[in-house]
Amino acid sequence: MAVSTRRLQKELADIKRDGTPVGITLLSAEDFATWYLSVEVLGNTVYEGEKFALKFRFDGQYPISAPAVQFVVDDTYQAPVHPHVYSNGHICASILGSEWSPVLSVVSVCVTIQSMLASCKVRPAIPYPRVRGRSEH
Amino acid sequence: MSSDYEISDDENEYYDEEDDEMEVDYDDGSASEIEVDAFGDDFKVAPRSERKLYEVDYTSLSQPEIEKIMQTDVDHISGIFGVEPAVAAQLLRHMNWNKERLIEKYMDNASSVAVAAGVELPPREPTPPPPKASSSRLSSTGPQRTTRRTTAENLKSSPKSKRATPLVEESKEFVCPICFDDTQTEFMSLICEHKFCASCWKEYITSKVRTEAECKIACMAEDCNIVALDPFVEKALGDDRETWTRYQELLVRQFVSCIPHLKFCPYPSCTHTVSCPSAATKSSLITMVPIVTCGASNTHVFCFGCPIDTDHRPVVCAVAKMWLQKCRDDSETANWIKSNTKECSKCQSTIEKNGGCNHMTCKKCKYEFCWVCMGPWTEHGTSWYSCNRYEEKNSVDARDAQTKSRASLERYLHYYNRWANHEQSAKLSMELYTKTEKKMDEMQVTSELTWIQVQFMKKAVDVVFRCRMTLKWTYAMAYYLASGNEKELFEDNQRDLERAVEELSELIEAPIDPETIMTLRQKVTDKTVYVQKRNEIMLEDTAKGYLEGRWKWNVTVEGFDSA
Numbered sequence: 204m205a206v207s208t209r210r211l212q213k214e215l216a217d218i219k220r221d222g223t224p225v226g227i228t229l230l231s232a233e234d235f236a237t238w239y240l241s242v243e244v245l246g247n248t249v250y251e252g253e254k255f256a257l258k259f260r261f262d263g264q265y266p267i268s269a270p271a272v273q274f275v276v277d278d279t280y281q282a283p284v285h286p287h288v289y290s291n292g293h294i295c296a297s298i299l300g301s302e303w304s305p306v307l308s309v310v311s312v313c314v315t316i317q318s319m320l321a322s323c324k325v326r327p328a329i330p331y332p333r334v335r336g337r338s339e340h
Numbered sequence: 341m342s343s344d345y346e347i348s349d350d351e352n353e354y355y356d357e358e359d360d361e362m363e364v365d366y367d368d369g370s371a372s373e374i375e376v377d378a379f380g381d382d383f384k385v386a387p388r389s390e391r392k393l394y395e396v397d398y399t400s401l402s403q404p405e406i407e408k409i410m411q412t413d414v415d416h417i418s419g420i421f422g423v424e425p426a427v428a429a430q431l432l433r434h435m436n437w438n439k440e441r442l443i444e445k446y447m448d449n450a451s452s453v454a455v456a457a458g459v460e461l462p463p464r465e466p467t468p469p470p471p472k473a474s475s476s477r478l479s480s481t482g483p484q485r486t487t488r489r490t491t492a493e494n495l496k497s498s499p500k501s502k503r504a505t506p507l508v509e510e511s512k513e514f515v516c517p518i519c520f521d522d523t524q525t526e527f528m529s530l531i532c533e534h535k536f537c538a539s540c541w542k543e544y545i546t547s548k549v550r551t552e553a554e555c556k557i558a559c560m561a562e563d564c565n566i567v568a569l570d571p572f573v574e575k576a577l578g579d580d581r582e583t584w585t586r587y588q589e590l591l592v593r594q595f596v597s598c599i600p601h602l603k604f605c606p607y608p609s610c611t612h613t614v615s616c617p618s619a620a621t622k623s624s625l626i627t628m629v630p631i632v633t634c635g636a637s638n639t640h641v642f643c644f645g646c647p648i649d650t651d652h653r654p655v656v657c658a659v660a661k662m663w664l665q666k667c668r669d670d671s672e673t674a675n676w677i678k679s680n681t682k683e684c685s686k687c688q689s690t691i692e693k694n695g696g697c698n699h700m701t702c703k704k705c706k707y708e709f710c711w712v713c714m715g716p717w718t719e720h721g722t723s724w725y726s727c728n729r730y731e732e733k734n735s736v737d738a739r740d741a742q743t744k745s746r747a748s749l750e751r752y753l754h755y756y757n758r759w760a761n762h763e764q765s766a767k768l769s770m771e772l773y774t775k776t777e778k779k780m781d782e783m784q785v786t787s788e789l790t791w792i793q794v795q796f797m798k799k800a801v802d803v804v805f806r807c808r809m810t811l812k813w814t815y816a817m818a819y820y821l822a823s824g825n826e827k828e829l830f831e832d833n834q835r836d837l838e839r840a841v842e843e844l845s846e847l848i849e850a851p852i853d854p855e856t857i858m859t860l861r862q863k864v865t866d867k868t869v870y871v872q873k874r875n876e877i878m879l880e881d882t883a884k885g886y887l888e889g890r891w892k893w894n895v896t897v898e899g900f901d902s903a
Binding site: 206209210212213264266267268304305306307 | 517518519520521540543544547551560561562
């Protein structure tokens, strides 16, 4: 059995037994390759009332290698407008790259992303499109 | 007088008259040249009597040789501090192998250095603040953080066999918090006592070394700064000698990157290092182009001073970098914008006019202006659509700016086309190599010539290739040279070399006829010698120019006084 399978089984069992932290819900974990979790930012923040979905993808090396995590962008969900999140859902977070540690888990990643969103106080403006010239006649 | 140019004496049997002529041209420079040579002699450490002005002194070192140097440093530190070699090695790596600084800092405050280097646990007293946002992080990391030893003074106590040999314990209902594999029985931990199973350690270190090319292996626990020392890494990797070898190679690379007079060979999978103390400082790079070759293969040619992996003589690193940057990035896009667009004189939006009349309305700020004179449209009064203010000052300025940027684009293209042409031709001459080999076989059959006697062809192709590389870079240099007598002399040398190279190129492409083969051989050999000489003159003269500070640039170049 791959290392990732055993580890994810354990994480899933923990979630089933202890539940998830407030604002985080397991949407689906059909297999040990892709999981979906939803994240809500609690309290009075710029994301109040919004619900985002995170897609986790695991390779056979998880948890030695970091999971690939991004926001779901489809008919139901949008990526949050945040300086560290691209409109296609890509997330710039150190713990998903150089600072990943094998003792982190799916839930702890969700919590980190939740707090990353919570710390955003001002909704960033969307840049203006480019101006083009026009001749009168 | 002529002695300076008779460097390749052994090849001078094919010396022809043209050479005499050109030596006269360069007589004026010979007085100072003798001085420079004498100066150079003083600095020659190794008696490489044939070292030319445009060459640099260097030594090539293999990986074991570098490891020996590292070991000397480690033993030295280990002796002074009274710590194990593995600890000393990690301390040195942490301080980027700056021995003096390490000793100074360590004498000042040993334990703060040791903690920062990850060989000692932080003092227990100020209880470590709980990591941010980790209130609900993996609960399983909690329990094993309980047994922390205070090892502040542990570092100095001598035997410390515990530090080097990883803890291997029998499982007592302990489950590795990474894999949760309850069949694992072997656990290892660093001095921080974060226990993980041996197979997770192995997996983790392998992934660090193999995929991340990282030689600093920190403990897997979150926010733990303790670093795995070499004996631990070796033990954890077990029978995976390949990864262990790679780990050692990474250590050597880290060492080399910390020492200014060392540089790792950039060629793929080469493990040699070049030591070149004379080019170790930034300021030395304005007087020389330190092209070196590592000991593994004579095709591993690279520049010691910059990341360009080819011979970029005669251009100094800073200028070569500027040129490559100019060719690579979209600086020419900026030129296009300059030539084809104007800015709205009110809001400065960039506007491209792609048709229509001269009455422009800025889409952004609705400002109305005349495209020709850039003045406000309201002032045009009744002269509808035919601007009569063309000769006024600001329209003249606008026109000047446009012609100037067009001219600069053309100037760039002049140099770029020649640069690209030589690059292309040099590539083609690599193809010529294979053709030449065939030709040489042919010659051995059709003529009386022996193998050694047909080598002139191979040599000629070689020389053409090398000279095209020089020529290529001379165009980059000429682009940035400030105009004046010096540039003209430079371009004369360039022209002579270029002409000679083209002639030789033509000769070696010529069909082989058994009757004329002897004359062809004579011609090619003569020309090869001549071309080589022209190349040497080109390189020698530019190298001399750098030493004399003769070259002036038309832009500000890093390290040079602005002209």
